[in-house]
Amino acid sequence: MQLVIDKVSKRYSGGNWALKGFTLELKPGVLGLLGPNGAGKTTLMSILATITRATEGRVTWNGSDLASHPDELRAVLGFLPQDFGVYPNLNAVEFLEYLAAVKGLDAATSRRRIDELLNLVNLADVRKRPLGGYSGGMKQRVGIAQALLNDPQLLIVDEPTAGLDPEERVRFRNLLSDLSGERIVILSTHIVSDVEATATDIALIAQGTLVAHASPEELLRRVEGKVWEWVLPSADLNTAKQKYLISNTSRRSDGVHARVLADAPPNGAQPVSPNLEDAYLFCLSHHRAGVAA
């Protein structure tokens, strides 16, 4: 099971490049695709989900080119788009039955699967309620269920936790971890904590290019010894922000505790263990500096 993204670029009308020469090779596991807004994550997801074509480059699924054999991937693809609709007059069971038929699943199997999925996403109690009356979070859970209908080998989820309450977010993260065994899961998000909880690999994307591809541990190693906690008076915070990359601040009785990313510590700062958010900001900052140079 292998998904290869080979020098993929995408240009939209107007000449705007959303992706440029993006290359990545994926094997079973959960890939967290992290990047700021407008980085090209959704474009990449759309290309991988056969929704849109790459302008340049190619994508292969188990050696088969997506452009010439899209159905080979579609048959084993589960896709949760960032923005999708539902048929408001159908209830969750009817909607999933319809999509199961579109995916070519037989009636008996799909009925059993739908029951299980509705339990899994915690919608069993409202299964007969028309989707038009669902909240945003409930619709999102229907979207998660439909992505799992055909037991996908490649599961692509684009901003899946948007609109979910904290409890459902935890539930979904656990679900992704369970699913990650013998399949490729691509989790696209800008929420670092989602990736931290589930990803076995992380790809950082910015301005349409791959900034880094590494395991979470490797990314953390990159910022080892570069994260500092610095206690400073509130009045000095703005000056400090201009001088240093600050990933977090919290106000306490002794002043502002700032988390600083720097090769050398500010005066009086203490070293702290890095987290994934530090690594993410550090890599992005380096990338921007490189582009600017």
Place this chain on the structure above:
Amino acid sequence: MNHPRVLYQMVRADFLERVRRYSFLLTLAFAAYLAWGAATGRVVLRLDEYRGVFNSAWLGSMMTMVGTMFISLVGFYIVKNAILRDEQTRVGRILASTPMSKIFYTLAKTLSNFAVLTLMIAVLAVTALFMQFTHAEDAHYHLGTLLAPFLWVGIPAMAVTAAVAVLFETLPVLRGGVGNVIYFFVWVGALAASDKKGIDDYAGLFVIAHSMQTALKKVNPAYNNDFALSIGDHTQVTKRFVWTGVDWTAAIIWHRMLWILIALAIAAVASLFFHRFDPARAWSFRRKKSPAAASTNGDAQATSPIAEGRPSAARLTPLLSEARENRFWQLVMSELRLMLQGQRWWWYAVALGLLIAGAASPTVAARSGVVTAAWLWPALVWSQMGARESRHATESLIFSSARTLNRQLPAVWVAGFIVATVTGGGYALRLLASADWHRLLAWFAGALFIPSLALALGTLSGTSKPFEAIYTVWWYLGPLNHAPGFDFIGSVTPVSRPFFYIVSSAILMTAAYFARRMRMAYA
């Protein structure tokens, strides 16, 4: 908040949003087509065997009548999406949170509709001037005379059309496909009433026609008041007469301006029904909430808190390979279910009644009348075909499934064909019993044609509106009035053209296939 500058900004934003969409090019293309039709003699205004000399008065009035006749019909369907667009773009929710009043909003939408329709009329006005130059029948250009009918007739007609479109959008029953079908009959009824009673209709046809008829009577006292604005038939025009235009008296202008006041009143009435983007109200019109929905009205409560042992993906039953086979008929049944979802019991009762009446009516004429009605009844079911995915934003879910183009699209067509054969089945059974093969073939061609037309228009446009408008007009001209070439049911043998409709169906299906293929990144 509710002062003229804000009104101007609202109208401006809505107008710019429309004219910067590609679909607006189609709108202008329609106006250009009308203009081209009139300029090349394909749209003819004749009084018995006469037409007027192409002077400023005649051309201005003729083009105004062309505009008010056709744009008041087609333009309605073009602009009847002003509120819907705010819903779809979710801009409406932002507007709803401002101090904007409801009447202010419906007035702004009416003015925006009016601006679009007036732009179409303006295309015709420019063409009128161009025609006078190219036909060169009268070298005297009177700009005021040429533009007066556009001003006094065209503008009020567009104002009414614009306001009615907003009213239809705010009325829960009329905002969808039902409204699209009903408007056609309202439009026909309004024109017919003014024609019979000689009243000043909103399209202003009578004002101009009466003036022309009076002038012609002076030239030819034997003139029988025959008056026609038709497409394609110009062979009957053999004579010309000079008409110098309507005498725009204060009384006439006052009557015309009255229509603008009526348009404003309609916009005000529309505000009474405007839901102000309240999702609860919008939803309640579609389907009553279940008691559970009404009680929680929000996110579902977790039935099994995480602490009690979370459900695991490991519990999902693995799918065997045979479970993934190509089950076309299962998909057809799913599409059929989806098509008929939400229909109430009375919808099925009427369809069943028409089915039985189609079989049981004593005469061929009665039976063909029943099948004519039976094939209008599911118009809104067919109109979803090909457009549903776009309308409900499920394209990304469906287009990323395997063999969508070769399975799902044909399944939609077959489901539509089943609806046609079942609803018109009573009539077909009688034809079969009486071995009336020619009519049966015509009926079969009709059953092929309807879903093909729906699927083609749905996939091409991504909305249900073109089918609802075109099919209703086609149904009115053909099956109801047996206009030659339009009768796809073919119940009247001399005008029946089954092979034409079979070939047309094939072409439409091909068009639907390629339209869908173009929307998908990979076929």
